[in-house]
Every structure is written in C-alpha cells, then in structure tokens.
Amino acid sequence: QSVLTQPPSVSGAPGQRVIISCAGSSSNIGAGYDVHWYQQLPGTAPKLLIYGNNNRPSGVPDRFSGSKSGTSAFLAISGLRAEDEADYHCQSYDRRLSGSVFGGGTKLTVL
Amino acid sequence: QVQLEQSGAEVKKPGASVKVSCKTSGYPFPSYDINWVRQDTGQGLEWMGWMNPNSGETGYVKKFQGRVTMTRNMSTSTAYMELRSLKFEDTAVYYCARYNGNFWDFDFWGQGTLVTVSS
Numbered sequence: 001q002s003v004l005t006q007p008p009s010v011s012g013a014p015g016q017r018v019i020i021s022c023a024g025s026s027s028n029i030g031a032g033y034d035v036h037w038y039q040q041l042p043g044t045a046p047k048l049l050i051y052g053n054n055n056r057p058s059g060v061p062d063r064f065s066g067s068k069s070g071t072s073a074f075l076a077i078s079g080l081r082a083e084d085e086a087d088y089h090c091q092s093y094d095r096r097l098s099g100s101v102f103g104g105g106t107k108l109t110v111l
Numbered sequence: 112q113v114q115l116e117q118s119g120a121e122v123k124k125p126g127a128s129v130k131v132s133c134k135t136s137g138y139p140f141p142s143y144d145i146n147w148v149r150q151d152t153g154q155g156l157e158w159m160g161w162m163n164p165n166s167g168e169t170g171y172v173k174k175f176q177g178r179v180t181m182t183r184n185m186s187t188s189t190a191y192m193e194l195r196s197l198k199f200e201d202t203a204v205y206y207c208a209r210y211n212g213n214f215w216d217f218d219f220w221g222q223g224t225l226v227t228v229s230s
Contacts, residue, residue: 002155036216038156045206045223046148046156051216089156093215099172100146100215104155 003028004090004103011109017078020106022090023071028101030071033093037066037075040087040105049088050075077108085110113137115207115221122227123197130193131224133207140188141165144210146217147181147192149203157203161210162190197228 005023012018022035029035035053038046048057050066053073065076073092077084090103118132133145147159160171162181169181180193190207205224208217 034214034216036214038217045220046208046217047220048216048218051211051218052214055214057218091156091216097172099160099170100158100217102148102156102158 002104003101006103006106009107011111012080013111014080016080020075020088022073022103025071027096028092028094031095035068035073036091038089080110082110113219117221117224120225127197128195129226130191131205133190133221135188145190146208146210148206151203199228202228
C-alpha cells in the first residue's frame with residue numbers, strides 16, 4: 001500500500017493530452033512538500049522527469065509539465081508520442097514517516 | 112557525466128545476506144546523500160533509507176531497521192547496501208539513487224540490481 005495514490009493506468013491516442021494524478025495527505029503533499037515525477041521506460045531504471053512540482057531537468061521536453069494543488073499533484077503530458085509509453089511515479093516527503101514516499105506508479109499506454 | 116554503476120544480479124537462499132554496491136563517478140562523492148529504493152516485479156517504488164557519504168550517518172525505514180546496513184568506501188566513491196535475513200518477499204530490483212538536497216528529489220539512479228530469494 002503506497003502512501004501516495006496514483007491511478008494504475010491511463011491511456012491516450014498519439015497527439016492527445018493525458019493527466020496523471022498523485023493524491024497525498026496533510027502529512028506530505030498537503031504539508032507543502034515538493035512533488036517529483038519519474039519516468040520508467042520498460043526494463044530500465046526510473047529517470048527524473050519533473051522536480052520541485054513543475055521544473056524540468058535539462059533534456060526533458062516541455063510536453064511534460066507538473067502542478068500541485070492542495071493534497072494532490074498532477075503530471076500532464078501533451079502531444080502524446082509512442083515513446084512516452086512507460087510507468088510514471090510520483091514522490092514526495094512525509095513528515096509523519098520522516099522520509100521519502102512514492103506513489104504506486106501509473107502505466108501510460110499510447111493507443 | 113554523473114554515473115551510478117551497480118553490481119550484478121544475485122540469487123540467495125532465505126536467511127542469507129546480500130550486499131549490493133553502487134560505484135559513483137562524475138561528481139564529488141561526499142557532497143550528495145545516496146538513497147536506496149527497491150521495486151517488486153512490476154510494482155511501485157519503495158524507499159529503504161539514506162546514507163551521508165561524508166559522515167557515514169544513515170537513516171532507515173522502520174520496516175528494514177535491524178536488517179539493513181548502508182555503508183561507503185570513500186577511496187572508491189562506492190556505496191553499499193547490505194540486507195540480512197532475506198525472505199522470499201525481498202525478491203526485487205534494488206536501486207541506488209543520488210539525493211538532491213536542494214529539492215529533495217532523486218536526480219540520478221543506478222541501473223538496478225535484481226536480487227532473487229529462492230530456495
């Protein structure tokens with residue numbers, strides 16, 4: 001049981017926009033801690049996609065964007081491409097657990 | 112460029128121990144904490160704990176306390192994670208990750224080490 005809750009799967013057609021949610025609580029996202037997103041392509045390690053809620057590391061296309069509101073965070077992917085098919089994980093800090101917490105991951109399928 | 116290179120896959124029997132290494136390069140090893148994260152086959156990520164290479168200080172998730180030890184070798188810029196008293200449910204891919212203390216994210220990851228616990 002993950003501390004942060006993500007939908008198990010989302011899907012979209014090429015060119016469309018999808019949004020992946022990450023629901024937390026008052027001890028993590030709602031307490032003001034930043035949310036980060038990772039992309040995990042099949043058979044590979046997670047890669048930092050969004051940090052500090054809405055910042056992209058160098059090399060990440062601006063089709064990927066992040067936002068946060070209340071106790072939830074969101075990852076938006078616009079102009080879907082076949083190569084975006086991957087698992088996406090959110091991560092934050094939890095003050096009650098005094099450590100990092102992850103969501104269960106969301107599998108994105110590009111139809 | 113920043114790289115974290117992990118040791119190869121392991122197969123262990125229940126009750127045994129495993130020690131995974133994470134050799135870093137491309138940045139000053141003492142300057143960033145190393146964290147360990149594991150992933151059950153096809154499942155979500157689970158944070159295990161952290162180690163400060165400069166001081167050797169560590170912090171572990173309560174679930175793993177008493178079974179895990181995170182250490183480092185400063186001369187080779189390598190971090191280690193040892194897990195003892197292995198159980199079948201410890202079968203997973205174990206990742207080391209560099210911790211970015213400015214934003215509290217994991218900005219670089221090792222390629223992962225599959226640990227299989229089987230009798």
